[in-house]
Amino acid sequence: MSVHAQTFPEHFTFGVATSAYQVEGGIENDWAEWERAGKLKEPHARCGPAVDHWNRFEExxxxxxxxGATAFRISLEWARVEPEPGRFDEAALEAYRERLTRMRAHGLRPVVTLHHFTHPTWFAGLTPWHLPASVEAFRxxxxxxxxxxxxxxxxxISFNEPMVLLLGGYLQGAIPPGIADGPRTMAAMENMVRSHAAARQELLERLGRVELGISQNMLAFAPDRWWHPMDRALVQLSAQAYNHAFHEALSSGKLRVSMPGVASTRVDIPAARDSVEFVGVNYYTRAHLRFVPRPPFIEFKYRDRRERGYTDIGWEDWPEGFLQILRxxxxxxxxxxxxxxxxxxxxGQRRPSYIHEHLAQVLTARAEGVDVRGYLYWSLLDNFEWLEGWGPxxxxxxxxxxxxxxxxxxxxDYYRAVATGRRLITPAEATQPSAAR
Incomplete structure (x- = not known):
């Protein structure tokens, strides 16, 4: 890689990411109810006070x-600001405004997620995503x-990882709201696309302009058996449905999803056309897919075929997939x-190399013409990790x-050296006194 290709331009943003429920603490929502029902991998785990970011935000x-971060991603907790349908908590709203203005005072650009998995406790009973009323509730x-x-x-960001919510909460029933129903999954997907468009209208009306997108979890997919035609077909179908259905709907206004034997939808949503200013990518790993002759006809596996060692949550370390997704x-x-x-x-010993390898993919993508504007590391802090509880x-x-x-x-030290030096260096170089200059 040339010296020029190792540098990040001045306008490139390095930042960090969090989400409200995972760090703030003191939130009563549908996930808190899920925990009390003992539905986490550790049935007695509770988020509770989380890591108390609500009180320690200045720190x-x-x-x-x-x-070296100059951007900070947070989410607004819907349950905190609208604890009852139509009743907004003014103190909570003022507290969020204070946190956002203080963020700017610290030299951090706010990256604000409006919906990051969680809902007020009333939402699933009154306006769940598979009902049209959800659109007006979100508006x-x-x-x-x-x-x-x-x-x-x-x-x-209107929605964080909508496909994770839909597959986990509406198709598998593994997370709130705990529904396992294909047609309802498709209805919920359509209403979330419509809700994004509605949110855009509201933001433009109030702010005049907005930089809006979604944050989409994107996986690199591979056939579990390279020689098996059904495994290869599953890779194509899954990449389209999981990685691209939302992005394409918000670009073309056409929602197209095909999950043979499970659920499908084809609907035009004109208000969603050209409704984003940026494409948000969340990338962590690669999944190997295997066809099985029974519903849902797919097995999802993590493999370590390059023998790099699984991450501690059990995922493959596959930075090459990051470049594939960016392309x-x-x-x-x-x-x-x-x-x-x-x-x-x-x-904590492996993380510098992981960041280095993934930032190298970002630079390669930029050299190929992909307009990557910023990188937000997940996460600033160890936090409550959903079904996994406090382990990860x-x-x-x-x-x-x-x-x-x-x-x-x-x-x-490594992230600071790269972010402030604006040059990709190795973790070993970051320990040298001149690394951040």
Missing amino acids: DYALARAV RYVRRVAPLLEGLDALV EVRRYGRPVWITENGIDDRD RFGLYHVDFQTLERRPTPAC
Whole structure:
């Protein structure tokens, strides 16, 4: 790689990512109910106070700046601001506005996610995503939170990983709302696309302009048996449905999903056409797919065929797939933001190399003409990791879950050296005194 190809331009943004429920604490929503029902992998795990970011946000902003970040991704917790349908908590709204303005004061651009998996406790009973009423419920919520973004030059994400929510919550029943129904999954998908379009209308009406996108989890797929035609066909179908259905709907206004034997939909949503200013990519790993002759006709496996060692959550370390995904999203003709990328590394020693290898893919993609504007590492802090509870550790900062003390991992020095030096260096080079100059 040439010297020029190893550098990041001045306008490239390095940042960090979080989500409200995973870090804030003190939130009562559908996930809190799910935990009380004992539906996590560790049935007694509770998010509870999380890592108390709600009270320690100033400290956490300073930690983000200490690793060279100039953007900070948060989410607004719908359950906190609208605890009952149509009743908004003014104190919560004011508190979020304070946090966003303080973020700017710390030199961090807000990246604000409007929906990151969780819902108010009333949502599933009154306006679940598979009902048309969900669109107006989301519109009402966005109308009320839009003023919080005024004057902040925020990057806005309507939905985080909508396919994860839909497959996990509506097709498999593994996460809230716990539905396992193909037609309802398709209806919910359509209503989420319509809700994105509705959110855009509300944001434009209030703010005049907005940089809006979604944050889509994207997997590199491979056939479990390279020689098997059905495994290869599953890769094509899954890449289209999982990785691209939402992105294409928000580009073309046409939602097209085909899951043979499970569920499908074809619907035109004109309001969704050209409804994003950027493409958000969350990338972590590769999945190997195997055809099985019974519903749902697919087995999903993580393999370590290059013998790099699984990450601590059990995923393949496959940075090559990151470049593949970045090449694929070039088709949408929009700037690209890496809204999440990270590793569960519980002793903290592997993370610098992981970041280095993935940033190398970003530079290769940029050299090929992919307009990648920013990279947000997931996550600033160790946090509550959904069904996995308190086991995984993705944080640049290690958190003692008893005392909530934040301690830097070796990746902090590496990330700061790259972000401030704007040059891709190896983890070994980051330990040299001149690395960040």
